[in-house]
Amino acid sequence: MIEIKNVSKWYGDFQVLNDCTSSINKGEVVVVCGPSGSGKSTLIKTVNALETIQKGEIIVNGTSLTDPATNLSKLRSTVGMVFQNFELFPHLNVTENLILAQMKVLNRTQNEALSRGLKMLERVGLKDHKNKFPGQLSGGQQQRVAIARALSMDPIIMLFDEPTSALDPEMVGEVLDVIVKLAKEGMTMMCVTHEMGFAKNVSHRVIFMDEGKIVEDTKTDEFFGDLGARTPRAKDFLSKIIRH
């Protein structure tokens, strides 16, 4: 469903992505992990072209992102994205956040958008909060609304960019529960996260990045199961995480 082929990206002289190649199949849950500054967030943002690439190619559902003829807005509407800092629109209430893009991008009527949006809101367990503004919700609630907003667009894949990193420890669980449920229902997803428990239990595959390179692209069982077979960098990363 997603193919990442020999992707490289530079900020000036600094190379953030170095010849990254991977692919994600339908129904697969792939976790991207690695130390800070390793290029995880940049990589996931290239998948819906929020970050441009200078070399290589990315193909989403048969459409190449690097092809200048590609309608990026249309393509992005099929790829759901959840951000580290939620990025709900603070001047719109929860309902308005849910229906805006449905109406403007998918040309749904207000009624269609409302019924779809509220269904998704119910799915993340926040139906009672539909008239609140983002500023009146906790971080965990905001992130769940952001997930519902992305789901309302009926995406073929969901991208999560550190969805729990900005949350209080108490709220990590409620957000992960929603993501786990989605994964169990067969949603294709790519998730940048430091939650190794989540990676271990839910994901099918782990991509480990360091200094802009994909160092490992391994089945989850292997990644956590056989520490001896890991690259030294991944071994170092894992041993530090597991120690605590």
Added chain:
Amino acid sequence: MSSFFQWKIFLQDTGGGQTYLQWLISAWGWTLAVSFCSWAIAIIVGVFIGIIRTLPNKFLLFIGNTWTEVFRNIPLIIQIFIWYHVIPSIFLSLRQVPPFILVVIALGFFTSARISELVKAGMESLSKGQLQAGLALGLTRSQTYRYILLPLAFRIIIPPLTSESMNIIKNSSVAFAVSISELTMFALQAGEETSRNIEIFFATTFLYFVSAFAVNRLALYIENRLKLPGAIGGAR
């Protein structure tokens, strides 16, 4: 008191078939007309220039920056003289344009440069994530601007925008330099004719103050109406 303030002066005929009070009111009308028309131009042009200065297009950025620097770095009164004296002598067809229009353009463009700065600063104060969130949902850049970024930036810049709107009323006083019969012109001429500068300037000052103050209160009302629940100082 009655010998110090002689308010009856305003009921005196100017010799032109109207009282000084009527002249004062008409001058106030001109001040408000110059201010309002300039303000409309300043908002439309300023918002447009401010927006193009935030787009990832080097050419538009250059145009926007140049516009802002040109109109911001030349004294207002010089700009008014340029519109009044210089430009019509280069483009002869502009000689027919009434001074009112020229003043409105001059004051409007001058203020547009300042408003473009506000719009740009307001947009830059928003997190990059808001733009990305809009784009990620499939909204185009212009939809993201229209429905998300501009409404947020506008809320942020209401206080300095209020100052600019009040400034435009005060700055409209330079229109007297090209013979617009507005409040400052009235004050100078009526003061000279009647030798009652105290009353004349008192009334003129009062009307400037009232006009600017009314703008301030109106803006405060709008600001309160648009406050976001859950924001700092916002409605609950």
